[in-house]
Amino acid sequence: MPDALEQIFIEVRDISKAYGGVQALSGVSMTIVPGEVHALCGENGAGKSTLIKVLSGSVTPDAGAVLVNRTPLRVGDVAASERAGIAVIHQESVAFPHLSAFDNIFVGREPRKLGGLMLDRARMCRETRALLERLGEADAFDPAAPVGGLSVAQRQMVGMARALSHDCRLLIMDEPTASLSERETRVLFNLIRQLKQSGVSILYVSHRLDEVFALSDRVTVFRDGKFVATHVTREIDKEKLIQLMVGRELISTDARLSDTSFSRGVHPARPPLLEVRNLTRASAFRDVSFDVRAGEIVGVAGLVGAGRSEVARVIFGVDRADSGEVIVDGKRLAGGSVREAIEREVALVPEDRQHLGLVLQLAVAANLTLAKLNSLTTLGLISSRKERALVAELMKSLHVKAASPAVAAQTLSGGNQQKLVVGKWLASRPRVLILDEPTRGVDVAAKADVHRLVRELADQGMATLLISSDLPEVLAMSDRILVMRGGRIAGELSRDEATQEKVLALAIPGGSETAGAGAAA
Amino acid sequence: MTTLARTESPGIAILGLLKQLARQREWSVAALIALTIVIVAIVNRDFLSLDVARNILVAAAPAAIVGCGLTFVIVTGEIDISVGSLMGLCAVAMGQLASPSYANLPVPAAIGLMLLLATSVGFLNGLLVTVGRVPSIIVTLGMLTALRGATELLMNGRWITDLSPGLRFFGTGTFLRVPISLWTTGVVVMASIVLARDTPLGRRIYAVGSSPSAARLAGLSPNRIKLFAFTLTGFLVGVATLVSVPQLSTIESGIGAGFELVVVTAVVVGGTSISGGKGAIIGTLLGVILLGMVRTVLIFLKLGPAATYWERAIQGGFILLAVLIDHLSRPRGRGEEEHA
Amino acid sequence: KKQSTSSSAGKKITVAMLPKKKGIPYFTTCAAGAEEAAKELGNVELIYDGPIDGSPEKAASMIEKWMLQGVDVIAVSPNDPKVLGPAMKKAQDSGIKVITWDADGDPGTRSFFVNQATAQDIGFALVDALAADIATAAGKTAPPDAEGEVAIVTATLTAANQNAWMEHMKARLASNYPKLKLVEVKPCNEDQKLAFQVTQDLMNAYPNLKGVFAISSAAFPGSAEAIKQAGKGGKVQVTGLSTPNEMKKYVEEGTVKSVILWNTNDLGYLTIQTANALANGTLKPGDTKLTAGRLGEKEVRGDNVLLGKILVFTKENIGQFNF
Amino acid sequence: MTDAPAADLSLTPRQKIFEGGFPYWHEVVLALLLAALMAVAGYLDPRFVQPSRQLMLSTHVWELALLALPMTFIIVTGGIDLSVGSMIALSGVVLGLSHEAGMNIWLCCALAILTGTAAGALNGVFVSFVRVHPLIVTLATLSAYRGIAEGISSGRPLSGFPENFAWLGRGDIAGVPVAAIIFVVAAIVAGVVLWKTPFGRSLYAMGYNETATRFSGIRTRKIKFILYAMSGVAAAVAAILLVGRRNTAKADIGAQMELDVITAVVLGGTSIFGGRGRILGTVLGVLLIHETKEFVSWYFQNDPLIPLVVGALLIVAVLINSALTPRGRE
Ligand SMILES: Nc1ncnc2c1ncn2[C@@H]1O[C@H](COP(=O)(O)OP(=O)(O)OP(=O)(O)O)[C@@H](O)[C@H]1O
Numbered sequence A: 001m002p003d004a005l006e007q008i009f010i011e012v013r014d015i016s017k018a019y020g021g022v023q024a025l026s027g028v029s030m031t032i033v034p035g036e037v038h039a040l041c042g043e044n045g046a047g048k049s050t051l052i053k054v055l056s057g058s059v060t061p062d063a064g065a066v067l068v069n070r071t072p073l074r075v076g077d078v079a080a081s082e083r084a085g086i087a088v089i090h091q092e093s094v095a096f097p098h099l100s101a102f103d104n105i106f107v108g109r110e111p112r113k114l115g116g117l118m119l120d121r122a123r124m125c126r127e128t129r130a131l132l133e134r135l136g137e138a139d140a141f142d143p144a145a146p147v148g149g150l151s152v153a154q155r156q157m158v159g160m161a162r163a164l165s166h167d168c169r170l171l172i173m174d175e176p177t178a179s180l181s182e183r184e185t186r187v188l189f190n191l192i193r194q195l196k197q198s199g200v201s202i203l204y205v206s207h208r209l210d211e212v213f214a215l216s217d218r219v220t221v222f223r224d225g226k227f228v229a230t231h232v233t234r235e236i237d238k239e240k241l242i243q244l245m246v247g248r249e250l251i252s253t254d255a256r257l258s259d260t261s262f263s264r265g266v267h268p269a270r271p272p273l274l275e276v277r278n279l280t281r282a283s284a285f286r287d288v289s290f291d292v293r294a295g296e297i298v299g300v301a302g303l304v305g306a307g308r309s310e311v312a313r314v315i316f317g318v319d320r321a322d323s324g325e326v327i328v329d330g331k332r333l334a335g336g337s338v339r340e341a342i343e344r345e346v347a348l349v350p351e352d353r354q355h356l357g358l359v360l361q362l363a364v365a366a367n368l369t370l371a372k373l374n375s376l377t378t379l380g381l382i383s384s385r386k387e388r389a390l391v392a393e394l395m396k397s398l399h400v401k402a403a404s405p406a407v408a409a410q411t412l413s414g415g416n417q418q419k420l421v422v423g424k425w426l427a428s429r430p431r432v433l434i435l436d437e438p439t440r441g442v443d444v445a446a447k448a449d450v451h452r453l454v455r456e457l458a459d460q461g462m463a464t465l466l467i468s469s470d471l472p473e474v475l476a477m478s479d480r481i482l483v484m485r486g487g488r489i490a491g492e493l494s495r496d497e498a499t500q501e502k503v504l505a506l507a508i509p510g511g512s513e514t515a516g517a518g519a520a521a
Numbered sequence B: 001m002t003t004l005a006r007t008e009s010p011g012i013a014i015l016g017l018l019k020q021l022a023r024q025r026e027w028s029v030a031a032l033i034a035l036t037i038v039i040v041a042i043v044n045r046d047f048l049s050l051d052v053a054r055n056i057l058v059a060a061a062p063a064a065i066v067g068c069g070l071t072f073v074i075v076t077g078e079i080d081i082s083v084g085s086l087m088g089l090c091a092v093a094m095g096q097l098a099s100p101s102y103a104n105l106p107v108p109a110a111i112g113l114m115l116l117l118a119t120s121v122g123f124l125n126g127l128l129v130t131v132g133r134v135p136s137i138i139v140t141l142g143m144l145t146a147l148r149g150a151t152e153l154l155m156n157g158r159w160i161t162d163l164s165p166g167l168r169f170f171g172t173g174t175f176l177r178v179p180i181s182l183w184t185t186g187v188v189v190m191a192s193i194v195l196a197r198d199t200p201l202g203r204r205i206y207a208v209g210s211s212p213s214a215a216r217l218a219g220l221s222p223n224r225i226k227l228f229a230f231t232l233t234g235f236l237v238g239v240a241t242l243v244s245v246p247q248l249s250t251i252e253s254g255i256g257a258g259f260e261l262v263v264v265t266a267v268v269v270g271g272t273s274i275s276g277g278k279g280a281i282i283g284t285l286l287g288v289i290l291l292g293m294v295r296t297v298l299i300f301l302k303l304g305p306a307a308t309y310w311e312r313a314i315q316g317g318f319i320l321l322a323v324l325i326d327h328l329s330r331p332r333g334r335g336e337e338e339h340a
Numbered sequence C: 001k002k003q004s005t006s007s008s009a010g011k012k013i014t015v016a017m018l019p020k021k022k023g024i025p026y027f028t029t030c031a032a033g034a035e036e037a038a039k040e041l042g043n044v045e046l047i048y049d050g051p052i053d054g055s056p057e058k059a060a061s062m063i064e065k066w067m068l069q070g071v072d073v074i075a076v077s078p079n080d081p082k083v084l085g086p087a088m089k090k091a092q093d094s095g096i097k098v099i100t101w102d103a104d105g106d107p108g109t110r111s112f113f114v115n116q117a118t119a120q121d122i123g124f125a126l127v128d129a130l131a132a133d134i135a136t137a138a139g140k141t142a143p144p145d146a147e148g149e150v151a152i153v154t155a156t157l158t159a160a161n162q163n164a165w166m167e168h169m170k171a172r173l174a175s176n177y178p179k180l181k182l183v184e185v186k187p188c189n190e191d192q193k194l195a196f197q198v199t200q201d202l203m204n205a206y207p208n209l210k211g212v213f214a215i216s217s218a219a220f221p222g223s224a225e226a227i228k229q230a231g232k233g234g235k236v237q238v239t240g241l242s243t244p245n246e247m248k249k250y251v252e253e254g255t256v257k258s259v260i261l262w263n264t265n266d267l268g269y270l271t272i273q274t275a276n277a278l279a280n281g282t283l284k285p286g287d288t289k290l291t292a293g294r295l296g297e298k299e300v301r302g303d304n305v306l307l308g309k310i311l312v313f314t315k316e317n318i319g320q321f322n323f
Numbered sequence D: 001m002t003d004a005p006a007a008d009l010s011l012t013p014r015q016k017i018f019e020g021g022f023p024y025w026h027e028v029v030l031a032l033l034l035a036a037l038m039a040v041a042g043y044l045d046p047r048f049v050q051p052s053r054q055l056m057l058s059t060h061v062w063e064l065a066l067l068a069l070p071m072t073f074i075i076v077t078g079g080i081d082l083s084v085g086s087m088i089a090l091s092g093v094v095l096g097l098s099h100e101a102g103m104n105i106w107l108c109c110a111l112a113i114l115t116g117t118a119a120g121a122l123n124g125v126f127v128s129f130v131r132v133h134p135l136i137v138t139l140a141t142l143s144a145y146r147g148i149a150e151g152i153s154s155g156r157p158l159s160g161f162p163e164n165f166a167w168l169g170r171g172d173i174a175g176v177p178v179a180a181i182i183f184v185v186a187a188i189v190a191g192v193v194l195w196k197t198p199f200g201r202s203l204y205a206m207g208y209n210e211t212a213t214r215f216s217g218i219r220t221r222k223i224k225f226i227l228y229a230m231s232g233v234a235a236a237v238a239a240i241l242l243v244g245r246r247n248t249a250k251a252d253i254g255a256q257m258e259l260d261v262i263t264a265v266v267l268g269g270t271s272i273f274g275g276r277g278r279i280l281g282t283v284l285g286v287l288l289i290h291e292t293k294e295f296v297s298w299y300f301q302n303d304p305l306i307p308l309v310v311g312a313l314l315i316v317a318v319l320i321n322s323a324l325t326p327r328g329r330e
């Protein structure tokens, strides 16, 4: 905690930004001092990412100024921000899929030789390796391979490497842990602490409040694009923070979850709706077997790259299994056909909402109804009336924040986009629901909404498979927890025996480390 | 292309080249070329002669030169199908500027002006795409049609038959017994490979094609980079015109008709992804040669007059074959959702 | 609507003249002759237009257009008689006089054909000329002794006229020149460059190729240039149809020995004269001659207005022609 | 602000669901250009705008218009079909040959349609199942199909069709050309499908993000296959009309047609990147190009002018449009 709060590094003054009808930011101001970790909190759509885009120069504000060491920063100019030492890890992975990690990290600021004419590849390689070392990802993947082939988490790592590659004085992280699991998270936190020591300031956006309290010196809260308050983190508690964010009383998600869960008795053994038998896809996982009963929520924990998403994709028919079988409600799936899965009332909320979950350019409404258009027709023609009704209902129940159902999905905030994906599938009332990182980047309140909805549907007899890197979420939501490691099921824990430590012990190869990041507070 | 990043210094470029061959679409194209040569050579020995090889290469030169530029354009996610008509316009311009019965300028001046014309049309294409925000396919489709009409009007039904020897030299002359056009092609191809692999600009061209939004967040200006690609292509069309048109004694208004199809086909057969971000000059070169060979090959197979009518069918089949081989020889995993 | 064509001499008439392909010297020189005639006559308004890509489909719709504009005479050089037939018939039925020139259409679709040469004349002339050149090059005196391999470079595989010529060429080769073997027919798609490359390949693939018929305006200079650059001028003969100016230098330097054609200028001139005479009634079916301005009396045989013999341009005479 | 204002929900016809704001700028621009053109034409030569003449001038536009419909669908999904012209030639030649072989003319037509469908389906197989980019596939079949047509007919013209067949291409019902009627019906069906059916909606979704669409349980591969096959059917029908009108089938019919069709479609406002486009726009695009060509040819009697004008028109029209529409977010 830096003692000299008066020596301000960056000052944001009355920044406003409107997108069409939406006032993303209205006159927000805040300050960042050297060597502090400054958390930025707010509900989905509060304006956090927008502010970050302003700071990084990728968005030009309508009004207001940014001062770096009391000198105004040229806004709307990425290069200027970089020169000022501002580096960003953006919320959505913004990699160049065809390019190698090398190029992804350095493009725009390539090390040069021969009078700036040529790339200095040797140096690029050296520095990349060094960076990946720092991120503990040195041997996780091949830095020369196109990053399009990496998992979301791995792409996230590349993004961080890029941010670290130029020695910045302010590192901005927009929900960096959203798709990370405990191990990466811990690596990341150590990194943050190192940087802090070396006097780098960090602006940290997260919906995981534990992290906020574990890391930050000060916390600033936005609501609906307006500045609410800045506090020294030690001086407030979770409840207070949540209250500031949502503007009304609301008991903490975890608390609320525990209520619902403890209220549930062990339900009568219903028949399994989803049975997976020795499922194998050589490239990602080997003979995975488990079943999910009607009304049951089975959590799947594991480190990034453990193969969880791959399993989900195979069950949903996106990829074909090399061997093994998937049985839904007693009948075997031929496999390899999404359509088949959907006809058997299986649904998947995919991990990568930007590419798999949504058609970003389509309207919010069109996205919400895409999966069940056929049920909205009269005489084969889409009935706007039915469509409107459904859309209105979904947007209400999920509190989707959008100017109108007619705006393109890409104009929504990250969390609100995630709500669309979930909503789209909940709308189809599936019997088997597979959620892959369903609350990635979703704010506390919305998270609670999603959890509540899932829980309700489960109680109505839906079988749910919950893949999540957010351990508290898994622990709170699941009736049983499967832990995957290196493409195999490493073990299974009942809800009573499951603790973070036990899960991690199973998840981490050969290791039984303790103390998850969340607990590190 | 990106795999080239493996070669830690351009010093061992050859190794990188081999690695690349082993990994990319180029591989299947190269294999197909080799196979064809072997088969034809078996049927007809005469095929294996320097003369034949030179003719094939010289014939392929203009497509190779323009192909380099077009590869960059396509890698940025755009396309340029106006190259054929532009070549026609350049040919006529060059001819009329130099010909005694028209402007009668000194040859260097004529060439200079022609190159200027080519470059500015390329630049104009770029402007309309970037500043004008008109999709490149539309801009260049419009140019494809418009420039052809303009050329016809300029020629007004006459041909230019009095090309000065100075001009003819670029088409027929040789240096160290190698035709000027091949020297030029060599230089253009080499320069393009270096540009693509070893320069910041090159990497940025790929970045822009791979993800425009990410490019903006990285502080690149997609517009400026695209503008460059289009302008370069225009210029290269001028160069191609210079070394290929004077090969003949007559300039007519039909020059370059259908050229755009040849080049685009060669580039995509060479493995450049039409959706941007991926592609290699070497692939384009191989694509050009493969397609250029077909005509000659068919003659050397001595199939006789009747077979001529199937020539076009065989050419089409050849392209499909090249693409098929590639697709069958490539494993398909996750992230392979979209088209190759 | 359309002004009636019942006409007295000197009455203003509009003639639409359709070439197979606008923008190539052959037809441009025809058009020049036509212009000349129109000026001389004074009462003729000439429209000269045609598809630049030589597409019969487009040509047909141009005829339909002129029909709607109510011109008096349409003079057609049909690139594909079959495709243009229906349109020409339609125009005739609407009362417009339709004649053909340069190439003939079905007799039912036109009243007169301004005939410079039939497909047969052209086919035979080409074969005879090349055979003679091959023979003399081989030091033989009688053309029938000419022997060796020959190839054809044509316009496109679907070009109606060239295909018609080729029929007769093949017949002539078979009947009169048994020792000449036709080894290849290749299209150049009206592209000189392609003709150039194809000819190169032909010479390499068939080492004892003796002659090339380059029977399209683009093919001729292309093939000639290929032969010249291969240093085979005089060893491999080439002939075809072309206006003299385009081929002069090849003839003078000896790469090309004979160029087949007729006086295109006169052809255009005669076409307009015929159109005019037809429109103002001085030319009627059954007539046997037609007075055509500076060309004087021209024979009319049946419904063919004859221009005269085919010319063969050689080193000796090509200097005298300038068109 | 948390849930959507009812006000917005009330404006939800399809177009609104997609772009938001006034979605018809492009159509308006085209309509105005068309009106302007006809006004000028009518002033310069009143005969040109007479309905009777217009009708006769239109005889050869219908095939092109017909092909533009499936092409719009295909381009909306982000694909393209360069082989339409060649598929016309192929089915036309099959028609001619089978007739020459003495088959009943209507059987020949059926055969031709079968051929077109097969050709289109082959494109479809390569695009959707082998998953080669449509541009590459149809570039290849562009030469392959015409090549086959040349091969089986050795470039000969095939003619001598019965009158009742020619009626298809030349005849009319109550003064309206048969071809025109066929097109209008097809256009209306296509328009409704694209505008209001789940099928149409999924085309737009595919055009923007095929993967996400597939993840929504829409059979994207099957749909693409169908589209390319449809394109083949349309080509075959066009071939029948064309052959009927000119009374000749030949391997060179429909040459270069793909460019005219695509020009019309993109001029009509269909985004070449997929996701945007409407049949109304396409129809206007076809009309505008047709009238421009006809008038330039009618008034200036100089063929080279036509490409010059059409090319310029294409660029300018789209330029105007992009000037009118606000900068997109992508
Ligand atoms: N490109 C855009 N066009 C239109 N509206 C936008 C755009 N980007 C953001 N918005 C709107 O601005 C508001 C703030 O968005 P922002 O992404 O800053 O929220 P956020 O705080 O990052 O939310 P989250 O925690 O979900 O990421 C949201 O209402 C969003 O809909």
Ligand SMILES: Nc1ncnc2c1ncn2[C@@H]1O[C@H](COP(=O)(O)OP(=O)(O)OP(=O)(O)O)[C@@H](O)[C@H]1O
Residues within 6 Å of the ligand: A148, A149, A150, A151, A152, A153, A154, A179, A181, A283, A284, A302, A303, A304, A305, A306, A307, A308, A309, A310, A311, A351, A469, B333, B334, B335
């Ligand atoms: N898009 C991709 N293309 C190719 N391989 C991938 C991709 N994503 C992940 N993989 C690899 O597949 C294996 C499983 O990845 P997957 O994402 O399924 O694991 P996970 O447990 O779901 O991790 P995450 O928490 O990132 O979802 C890992 O080896 C990973 O590197």
Ligand SMILES: [Mg+2]
Residues within 6 Å of the ligand: A048, A049, A050, A091, A174, A413, A414, A415
């Ligand atoms: Mg955000």
Ligand SMILES: [Mg+2]
Residues within 6 Å of the ligand: A308, A309, A310, A351, A436
């Ligand atoms: Mg996953």
